[in-house]
Amino acid sequence: MSGVSSESSPLSGRNSFSSPLSRFNDLELSSESGCLSIIVLGASGDLAKKKTFPALFHLFHQGFLQSGEVHIFGYARSNLSDDGLRERIRGYLKGASDEHVSQFLQLVKYVSGSYDSGEGFELLNKAISEYETSKNNESGSYRRLFYLALPPSVYPSVCKMIRSYCMNPSSHTGWTRVIVEKPFGKDLDSAEELSAELGQLFEEEQLYRIDHYLGKELVQNLLVLRFANRLFMPLWNRDSIANVQIVFKEDFGTDGRGGYFDQYGIIRDIIQNHLLQVFCLVAMEKPVSLKPEHIRDEKVKVLQSVEPIKHEEVVIGQYDGYKDDPTVPDDSNTPTYASVVLRVHNERWEGVPFILKAGKALNSRKAEIRVQFKDAPGDIFRCKKQGRNEFVIRLQPSEAMYMKLTVKKPGLEMATEQSELDLSYGLRYNDVKIPEAYERLILDTIRGDQQHFVRRDELRAAWEIFTPLLHDIDGGKLKSVPYKPGTRGPQEADELSKRMGYVQTHGYIWVAPTLSNI
Numbered sequence: 001m002s003g004v005s006s007e008s009s010p011l012s013g014r015n016s017f018s019s020p021l022s023r024f025n026d027l028e029l030s031s032e033s034g035c036l037s038i039i040v041l042g043a044s045g046d047l048a049k050k051k052t053f054p055a056l057f058h059l060f061h062q063g064f065l066q067s068g069e070v071h072i073f074g075y076a077r078s079n080l081s082d083d084g085l086r087e088r089i090r091g092y093l094k095g096a097s098d099e100h101v102s103q104f105l106q107l108v109k110y111v112s113g114s115y116d117s118g119e120g121f122e123l124l125n126k127a128i129s130e131y132e133t134s135k136n137n138e139s140g141s142y143r144r145l146f147y148l149a150l151p152p153s154v155y156p157s158v159c160k161m162i163r164s165y166c167m168n169p170s171s172h173t174g175w176t177r178v179i180v181e182k183p184f185g186k187d188l189d190s191a192e193e194l195s196a197e198l199g200q201l202f203e204e205e206q207l208y209r210i211d212h213y214l215g216k217e218l219v220q221n222l223l224v225l226r227f228a229n230r231l232f233m234p235l236w237n238r239d240s241i242a243n244v245q246i247v248f249k250e251d252f253g254t255d256g257r258g259g260y261f262d263q264y265g266i267i268r269d270i271i272q273n274h275l276l277q278v279f280c281l282v283a284m285e286k287p288v289s290l291k292p293e294h295i296r297d298e299k300v301k302v303l304q305s306v307e308p309i310k311h312e313e314v315v316i317g318q319y320d321g322y323k324d325d326p327t328v329p330d331d332s333n334t335p336t337y338a339s340v341v342l343r344v345h346n347e348r349w350e351g352v353p354f355i356l357k358a359g360k361a362l363n364s365r366k367a368e369i370r371v372q373f374k375d376a377p378g379d380i381f382r383c384k385k386q387g388r389n390e391f392v393i394r395l396q397p398s399e400a401m402y403m404k405l406t407v408k409k410p411g412l413e414m415a416t417e418q419s420e421l422d423l424s425y426g427l428r429y430n431d432v433k434i435p436e437a438y439e440r441l442i443l444d445t446i447r448g449d450q451q452h453f454v455r456r457d458e459l460r461a462a463w464e465i466f467t468p469l470l471h472d473i474d475g476g477k478l479k480s481v482p483y484k485p486g487t488r489g490p491q492e493a494d495e496l497s498k499r500m501g502y503v504q505t506h507g508y509i510w511v512a513p514t515l516s517n518i
């Protein structure tokens with residue numbers, strides 16, 4: 001974690017104390033050396049080229065992956081050569097010289113094979129073993145990291161193949177770890193079935209269920225914010241907070257992914273995983289320590305305190321034009337928008353609605369947490385109509401935290417107006433490059449830190465919350481209301497937020513500050 005250098009920061013003169021959290025989380029974070037083989041399964045796919053390989057490249061570029069130690073293997077069914085794969089991903093490797101890109105690409109090899117027969121995996125194991133042997137790695141360990149950038153339908157067979165053909169030999173020190181992408185199942189039963197299948201093949205410590213929202217800078221900040229600041233502790237409960245919104249918006253539609261999306265819908269794609277993980281970090285109790293198991297214990301507890309979702313506290317929508325995608329059935333009821341109210345039955349949150357909203361083809365792209373406080377009692381300024389205090393954590397874009405406040409309008413009159421205390425990262429940390437979520441999470445996996453990965457019981461608790469609602473939507477008991485692309489989504493969702501006690505501040509818009517407007 002970098003602080004702000006007083007030379008280059010526009011806000012020079014501030015002191016910044018930074019301390020690596022890994023020192024506090026009691027983890028024996030390994031500083032292992034030796035061979036590291038990273039195997040990207042589904043290397044020909046969209047996620048691999050857009051996220052996985054670029055994240056590996058950035059780690060390489062920053063010196064976290066040493067060319068003397070690491071080798072990267074792409075595996076898929078497509079008939080590609082090493083150079084074919086390299087050319088496919090080259091255009092996505094940004095932010096470094098061509099020479100550096102070429103050095104990285106030289107570490108990448110391709111093996112072609114199917115996902116359910118031994119032949120391909122034997123070849124893959126041979127390629128990994130040859131590399132390991134070539135390293136003549138007498139004192140170091142042998143590490144094998146498998147990244148499943150694949151449709152979940154093939155996870156069980158791929159995991160069986162890895163288990164049968166590609167494990168780190170028992171004669172070697174080191175480890176074998178597997179990163180699995182979402183979606184982990186489609187409902188409680190299918191997720192449990194998948195968990196049981198993978199659980200027979202790998203120990204929980206070997207499985208890293210990735211949710212890339214847990215790798216975002218401001219999501220990782222939530223624990224620090226909540227538990228290292230005295231300011232928030234007495235306020236973070238039902239006495240002061242009226243409602244919490246956790247919002248995801250995209251200003252584009254399913255863009256050629258309609259076939260995939262239609263089987264899942266926005267609740268499975270975004271809410272049950274990304275937004276629910278954010279919800280956990282906002283709502284959970286303080287963990288005993290920063291040990292991954294302590295944090296995940298608290299997440300499970302708060303998930304288990306969520307009450308059954310009521311139909312009248314849900315709005316689902318579908319944007320006009322979604323069904324024009326030829327891969328989407330004409331009678332699809334799949335929601336591309338949803339607003340779902342969660343209620344937590346515990347001492348801290350009884351009566352506080354958590355509104356989780358996500359939508360595609362909306363009027364903007366952003367993700368944020370909006371904590372709205374109750375009105376100030378006994379308002380002598382009569383300024384309620386101007387708006388309530390809100391603490392907003394902007395996850396993306398333009399990472400920021402700002403607190404909306406009522407202040408005296410500067411001037412001779414005693415008038416009030418809405419303003420904000422603003423911590424915009426672009427300004428405060430303008431010399432820090434915020435890492436990509438996938439970069440951090442892959443590095444965590446190499447280091448053996450499972451804090452930001454989803455544990456099996458957490459996954460179960462998450463599906464328990466959403467499965468009844470999802471089955472009702474799939475069974476047609478709730479209908480998606482149409483909305484126009486480029487809008488805020490269905491009007492019914494705004495009405496739901498209002499019913500939940502959310503008070504909109506009229507005439508106030510937060511503008512992300514830039515160096516030119518301070």
Ligand SMILES: NC(=O)C1=CN([C@@H]2O[C@H](COP(=O)(O)OP(=O)(O)OC[C@H]3O[C@@H](n4cnc5c(N)ncnc54)[C@H](OP(=O)(O)O)[C@@H]3O)[C@@H](O)[C@H]2O)C=CC1
Nearest residue numbers: 042044045046047048076077078149150151152181182183
């Ligand atoms: N794309 C994204 O932005 C995100 C994706 N994810 C998740 O990551 C995983 C991979 O996503 P993505 O890369 O988009 O997926 P793709 O559809 O691009 O699939 C990846 C590769 O898997 C192989 N494949 C595709 N369909 C099948 C099939 N039915 N059976 C066997 N193999 C198949 C193909 O390789 P080949 O034919 O060469 O073997 C393909 O190149 C998924 O679980 C997805 O949900 C998560 C977050 C974001």
Ligand SMILES: O=C1O[C@H](COP(=O)(O)O)[C@@H](O)[C@H](O)[C@H]1O
Nearest residue numbers: 182212213250269270274367396
């Ligand atoms: O997992 C997914 O996330 C992306 C949005 O990720 P972000 O980091 O850009 O916010 C979303 O577009 C996709 O549908 C979903 O599968």
